Amino acid sequence: MPKLTVNDVEVEVEDGSTVLHACEAAGVEIPRFCYHDRLSIAGNCRMCLVDMERAPKPIAACAMPAGDGMVIRTDTDRVKKAREGVMEFLLINHPLDCPICDQGGECDLQDQAMGYGLDGSRFAENKRAVDNKHMGPLISTVMTRCIHCTRCVRFATEVAGVPELGAIGRGETMEITTYLEKTLASELSANVIDLCPVGALTSRPYAFTARPWELNKVETIDVMDALGSNIRVDARGAQVMRVLPRLNEDINEEWISDKTRYAIDGLRRQRLDKPYARGQNGRLHPVSWDEALKIVATALRKAKPNKIAAIAGNQVDVEAMYALKSLMTRLGSPNIDCRQDGAKIGGKRAGYLFNSTIAGIDDADAVLMIGSNPRIEAAVLNARIRRNWLASRLPIAVVGPKVDLTYNTEFLGENPAILGSLADGSHKFAAKLKKAKRPMIIIGMGALARADGAAILGKARQIAEACGVVTKEWNGFNVLHNAAARVGGLDLGFVPGRGGMDVAEMAKAAKAGKLDLVWLLGADELDFEPFAASFVIYQGHHGDKGAHHADLVLPGAAYTEKDGIYVNTEGRVQYASRAAFPPGDAREDWTIIRAVSGAVGKSIGFDTLAELREALCTEFPHFADADEIVPPKWTTFGGRAKLSAEPVGQAFDNFYMTCAISRASETMADCVRASAADSGAAVAAE
Amino acid sequence: MSIEARIASDQPDSFAFSKENEAEIKRILAKYPKGRQASAVMPLLDLAQRQHDNWIPMKAIELIAKKLDMAEIRVLEVATFYTMFNLKPVGKYFLQACTTTPCWLRGSDEMMRAIKDRYQISSGETSACGKFSLLEVECLGACVNAPILQVNDDFYEDLDYQSTGALLDSLEADAPLPVGSVLGRSGSEATTGATTLAAVKPKPAASGATKKRSQANA
Numbered sequence: 088m089p090k091l092t093v094n095d096v097e098v099e100v101e102d103g104s105t106v107l108h109a110c111e112a113a114g115v116e117i118p119r120f121c122y123h124d125r126l127s128i129a130g131n132c133r134m135c136l137v138d139m140e141r142a143p144k145p146i147a148a149c150a151m152p153a154g155d156g157m158v159i160r161t162d163t164d165r166v167k168k169a170r171e172g173v174m175e176f177l178l179i180n181h182p183l184d185c186p187i188c189d190q191g192g193e194c195d196l197q198d199q200a201m202g203y204g205l206d207g208s209r210f211a212e213n214k215r216a217v218d219n220k221h222m223g224p225l226i227s228t229v230m231t232r233c234i235h236c237t238r239c240v241r242f243a244t245e246v247a248g249v250p251e252l253g254a255i256g257r258g259e260t261m262e263i264t265t266y267l268e269k270t271l272a273s274e275l276s277a278n279v280i281d282l283c284p285v286g287a288l289t290s291r292p293y294a295f296t297a298r299p300w301e302l303n304k305v306e307t308i309d310v311m312d313a314l315g316s317n318i319r320v321d322a323r324g325a326q327v328m329r330v331l332p333r334l335n336e337d338i339n340e341e342w343i344s345d346k347t348r349y350a351i352d353g354l355r356r357q358r359l360d361k362p363y364a365r366g367q368n369g370r371l372h373p374v375s376w377d378e379a380l381k382i383v384a385t386a387l388r389k390a391k392p393n394k395i396a397a398i399a400g401n402q403v404d405v406e407a408m409y410a411l412k413s414l415m416t417r418l419g420s421p422n423i424d425c426r427q428d429g430a431k432i433g434g435k436r437a438g439y440l441f442n443s444t445i446a447g448i449d450d451a452d453a454v455l456m457i458g459s460n461p462r463i464e465a466a467v468l469n470a471r472i473r474r475n476w477l478a479s480r481l482p483i484a485v486v487g488p489k490v491d492l493t494y495n496t497e498f499l500g501e502n503p504a505i506l507g508s509l510a511d512g513s514h515k516f517a518a519k520l521k522k523a524k525r526p527m528i529i530i531g532m533g534a535l536a537r538a539d540g541a542a543i544l545g546k547a548r549q550i551a552e553a554c555g556v557v558t559k560e561w562n563g564f565n566v567l568h569n570a571a572a573r574v575g576g577l578d579l580g581f582v583p584g585r586g587g588m589d590v591a592e593m594a595k596a597a598k599a600g601k602l603d604l605v606w607l608l609g610a611d612e613l614d615f616e617p618f619a620a621s622f623v624i625y626q627g628h629h630g631d632k633g634a635h636h637a638d639l640v641l642p643g644a645a646y647t648e649k650d651g652i653y654v655n656t657e658g659r660v661q662y663a664s665r666a667a668f669p670p671g672d673a674r675e676d677w678t679i680i681r682a683v684s685g686a687v688g689k690s691i692g693f694d695t696l697a698e699l700r701e702a703l704c705t706e707f708p709h710f711a712d713a714d715e716i717v718p719p720k721w722t723t724f725g726g727r728a729k730l731s732a733e734p735v736g737q738a739f740d741n742f743y744m745t746c747a748i749s750r751a752s753e754t755m756a757d758c759v760r761a762s763a764a765d766s767g768a769a770v771a772a773e
Numbered sequence: 774m775s776i777e778a779r780i781a782s783d784q785p786d787s788f789a790f791s792k793e794n795e796a797e798i799k800r801i802l803a804k805y806p807k808g809r810q811a812s813a814v815m816p817l818l819d820l821a822q823r824q825h826d827n828w829i830p831m832k833a834i835e836l837i838a839k840k841l842d843m844a845e846i847r848v849l850e851v852a853t854f855y856t857m858f859n860l861k862p863v864g865k866y867f868l869q870a871c872t873t874t875p876c877w878l879r880g881s882d883e884m885m886r887a888i889k890d891r892y893q894i895s896s897g898e899t900s901a902c903g904k905f906s907l908l909e910v911e912c913l914g915a916c917v918n919a920p921i922l923q924v925n926d927d928f929y930e931d932l933d934y935q936s937t938g939a940l941l942d943s944l945e946a947d948a949p950l951p952v953g954s955v956l957g958r959s960g961s962e963a964t965t966g967a968t969t970l971a972a973v974k975p976k977p978a979a980s981g982a983t984k985k986r987s988q989a990n991a
Binding site for chain 1: 775776778779831844845846847849850853854
């Protein structure tokens with residue numbers, strides 16, 4: 088470990104560190120544009136110049152490996168002058184349009200010009216102008232502002248795995264562009280907006296809508312997939328203006344998917360802002376809360392307890408599910424289910440968690456994927472697998488859909504029977520798993536949300552046990568969820584109780600006329616046909632499929648509008664916070680259930696969120712441990728039934744539209760159109 | 774200058790390497806270790822350009838990307854970085870005029886004026902007759918015989934207004950002057966003749982004897 092001196096402070100840094108790291112360790116901030124912690128080193132902006140003893144001229148701190156005994160100075164006149172020179176050159180061709188630039192107020196160039204900029208320009212010639220590039224519906228470009236740091240190029244190539252961005256030309260004619268100006272075909276594309284140190288790449292949907300200093304910033308949790316990415320929601324009044332990633336090394340590092348970032352315009356459309364009831368004419372008409380509660384109470388009293396059912400959707404918070412479960416218990420119904428896709432999971436925690444943790448992917452040295460397409464089911468997690476693959480070229484095999492995951496995979500086939508040959512060791516990839524020190528199995532809903540899901544889960548467990556996926560210090564058995572609410576729901580037992588029905592059985596019973604009432608808590612991804620004869624209560628925030636089939640609509644709050652607990656796919660409990668208020672008469676979900684419980688005279692025992700959480704944490708203590716992962720005990724789970732020959736697929740095909748919010752989002756619709764147009768053009772060209 | 778402005782608006786529908794060039798590609802690729810075949814991008818671009826009338830169509834870029842397992846944009850980056858690669862059609866005689874300091878001091882302005890007077894073209898343009906394209910380039914590395922005009926693959930040296938005109942005359946007649954110094958000096962020896970080893974009789978001058986590659990290419 089090299090020891091060096093930075094401004095008379097002695098620091099010791101890890102092997103392989105750069106002078107820039109050493110300066111940061113010594114508490115000295117180094118200005119930079121091209122350098123980024125998570126990208127390869129380019130060394131082309133020259134802003135990080137520092138003085139090194141015995142060096143004839145200043146050195147670029149980002150590209151100079153830290154050596155033992157180096158003496159670095161960052162506070163000399165020469166350093167200041169050198170950086171001022173760099174800044175002057177950068178500003179030669181940079182337009183002075185900060186007042187109309189969306190980056191204004193959060194711009195690296197603007198900030199660093201405060202420290203190193205001159206007060207005037209010595210450049211009398213014309214500035215250059217660059218044509219703007221088309222980069223799809225998410226990224227707005229003003230390429231004249233580009234300072235050619237190439238962060239976006241490196242991100243697309245290294246992290247996103249879509250080498251479509253590049254710098255063409257040279258010198259003064261250098262330009263950043265995609266090949267023939269195609270849309271960047273990545274689920275992580277909009278991260279280049281955060282990476283861009285100037286206003287060259289800015290957010291298109293957010294363009295000219297707000298200034299950073301007038302936004303109310305709330306740190307919370309994303310629910311668009313089951314990763315629980317840490318986000319910051321910026322709101323102005325009741326409106327959510329944008330979503331930005333928040334650093335969490337263990338989950339999303341500093342990336343988020345395009346859906347997480349841009350589905351939020353769906354929060355403004357198709358909202359349920361008052362209760363609705365279906366009238367005599369078969370149409371939904373607005374009613375007051377009092378009327379709505381009366382209707383629910385009557386319907387619940389009329390229904391037989393064992394003919395009442397509740398289904399929780401994919402984005403529901405733990406509190407709402409806990410409240411609804413409590414109410415159903417008080418009503419005497421065991422018919423509850425949080426797996427609207429019919430996934431055959433539940434019970435022992437080890438059987439439905441991403442046990443290795445997301446950060447554990449970095450340590451894996453062999454991966455077997457079963458019925459999962461992490462690129463669209465958990466885009467940020469996929470980037471982590473890719474990073475490991477880039478560094479170690481670990482073997483990755485796929486049983487399931489044959490898709491481009493941005494890294495090389497060994498496609499074993501789609502037939503579930505392959506799992507049998509992996510479990511008994513006759514398949515040649517089983518040897519690779521056995522040889523690996525930290526092998527990993529990732530099993531997705533494409534394999535579990537089917538009739539023989541339990542048997543597949545059981546087979547996967549057998550593979551895990553046979554191939555050494557689970558050892559004393561390593562558990563590489565991973566279930567990859569795609570619903571943010573799922574793990575929370577399973578944790579608190581939002582599954583059929585003794586003699587209760589699951590979703591498939593409910594549908595069957597409803598079809599036979601044996602289900603009086605079904606309560607859909609944000610459940611939209613269902614087949615509603617069988618429930619036509621039952622009284623359907625839909626509680627949620629969007630007028631999506633669920634509300635269309637409801638007899639009574641209770642308007643709830645979306646994830647940005649309530650404090651809630653979510654548990655991500657690794658079993659990490661995270662507390663989300665409210666960034667804005669729900670629209671109109673909509674209420675936080677647990678309060679609606681509390682009100683209903685009062686109306687039917689079956690109190691569920693809590694009147695405030697604090698009381699609810701206290702009851703929840705008494706019953707399930709781990710909900711109190713925010714951001715902690717308790718490794719579950721390895722046990723037996725899964726079924727032993729025969730596997731069907733039906734090919735293993737993926738959970739869904741369309742990345743951009745998976746929930747009520749993203750289906751209501753115009754930006755997501757634009758993305759679907761753009762990707763269809765680009766793939767259509769590619770087909771036409773071939 | 775966007776991509777559209779850099780490439781030809783009229784692109785061919787397909788591109789394939791000739792049989793001889795395919796064999797040549799095999800020979801070139803054999804030079805690089807496995808997994809490093811991307812290093813062959815410049816020789817392959819050059820082959821494509823020579824095969825395709827001295828300019829590279831986008832289909833060739835896509836083909837090379839496929840052959841070398843590179844992203845298309847990476848090949849385009851290289852092709853746009855070097856002025857030696859033409860992405861638009863050029864005339865039969867592609868004139869690359871060096872105007873960097875030594876050539877400029879030795880009168881490259883006069884050389885440029887001679888071309889401009891005759892064809893009314895400036896850098897990046899093609900003459901009305903379609904036979905001549907002019908490009909102003911940076912140092913061609915032959916400063917001792919400045920100023921230099923590169924015609925396709927050949928250097929013409931020591932040019933002034935008059936001799937540039939004579940050179941263009943010969944090109945128009947498709948009977949190019951011998952390559953090298955128009956003053957007839959051997960290599961880069963002094964214009965006044967050899968000053969050392971005067972007693973040793975030099976072998977016949979190299980200039981004029983070199984193979985006329987420009988014609989072979991044209």
